[in-house]
Amino acid sequence: MGPVSEETIASLKRQATTLRRHIIRMTHNVQSGHPGGSMSACDIVTALYFHVLRVDPKDPTWPDRDRFVLSKGHACPVWYAALAERGFFPVEELMTFRKIDSRLQGHPEMGTTPGVENAAGAEGQGLSFSVGLGLAARMDHAAWRVYCLMGDGEQDVGQTWEAAMAAAKYGLDNVTGFIDRNGIQQEGRTEDIMPLEPLAEKWEAFNWHVLNIDGHDFRQIFAAIEEAHRTKGRPTVIIARTVKGKGVSFMENKIKYHGAATSDDELAQALKELEVPS
């Protein structure tokens, strides 16, 4: 990846704000969906789609592309927004999200939406799917990499840990996991619903290379990805501390906005706060 200029960082920040505006509008438009966890993951997704991933919007199934797997499927508004802004489909299509006859399902459907690489909704399957992708790349001696974005809530799911063991067994250094550690799941704080800490130590005990970063700091995100690329013989997981609802003051750290859209008044306020910096 190499050094990242101030200009690039500024441009990525503008891009992330644009994605957040899409997320708010899409979920407001249909009065459903999951804005909170889309906003917390927004900077990671922006970093990947606008600086890291080798993908081709004109050829979404190019065999040598990098794969992004969204395990926390409810955060698909951020994925759709990134794909649209990246040119996989028209930005106008975002407003069809969750509506009848749309390609943008409430949770990702593979094979329907250009650029969507997996199906997710039931939690905890994405890392296993990523292990399969990573194994296939290795069998084919291919250079493409797999990036799997998990939620912290889905660390509750047993299958996540089945996948963690399998990736470590096969030393899949072409698989990089992100945990969007926003600390909130549907019904409350993760530490109240099902305590995860010490989370980093858990992943270390499963023989992963573990990095802890601020998931809203582009420089930290890139440094972690570079370290993951340099780490051979085992997979890397990047535990990214994030803020649920990041970017809109009244949504930040609020459990409610896991699965609630903004009202008309809130929409205006949110869009005001999400002015794209010039």
Add this chain to the structure above:
Amino acid sequence: MTSAGSWKMESQRAYFGKALVELGRRNPKVVVVGADTTESIKSIDFGKVFPDRFVQLGIAEPNMISVAAGLAAAGKIAFACTYSVFGSAHTYNIVRQNVAYTRLDVKIFSSHAGLTVGPDGATHQINEDIGLMRGIPRMTVLVPADGPQTAKCVDAAAETKGPVYCRFSRTNVPTITSTDDDFGIGKAYVLRDGSDLTLVGSGLMVARCLQAAEALDRDGVDARVINLPTVKPLDEPALMKAARETGAIVTAEEHTVVHGIGAAIASVVVRDRPVPMAFVGVRDVFGESGEAEDLLRKYGLTVEAILEAARDVMKRREHSLPPRVQGSAARTAK
């Protein structure tokens, strides 16, 4: 076809393991994933020849299914092989979301289906997998009658786009087909023509249907026998033809009658030409430990049960009596 009684008893797993290796030689895209049952179900045969295309994932079947899906998403034809109870019920929503919804080339081949798992008991005797799997959109469901047909299912599954579920037995079963026989997904095979009624079997119950047909023949009843190795998509024309031409149908399966093959056939037949039907299979009960043959007898999956059902449907056809369920032996079982 050999006459009933002189059939060779053979292992479907042995045919399966061999077919998988031969397929692997022909098609480099084929990979196999397993979950600590690979020796038992013979998928290890593939692993010995192609260690780089074989993935052992331990006792973690949900992970195994999703890993297979990931492999398929990258262009592989992924055979996920385990015991039927784990490849269906235990992983149902993983199969639904990661395999069927995605349309991926994952082929779930599962051994140890049904009662004839035997002494391991009810936890391992899944009699519900066919119904579960045929209820999932985009899923193809195969139930081979014997070893040679199991091998044919391996090849056909690899050639078919999208998800496939195939289930077979742990116990040795009579070999009633030949490796030279035709096989295609979606086809029903008439093994014996007849005009008085039709016996439709799947899996190891096909041989019992043939034996029942011979017994009926001695009584002057001319029974048609259909081997139905594909439960989904159903060969609707062949089943409708059987209903129209023979006027009565008995189905026989090593599976619950609640939502199995008989139920699937009935839903086709009633649309076209309702005829008296009877359903030989496991009643709405769990199995138990025991030897395979003893279990089949206790739970009413016998030639005698098929004969009783045959007499019943023919009688009802004459008198237009309301339908009744078959398999009286197990009605009092737990």
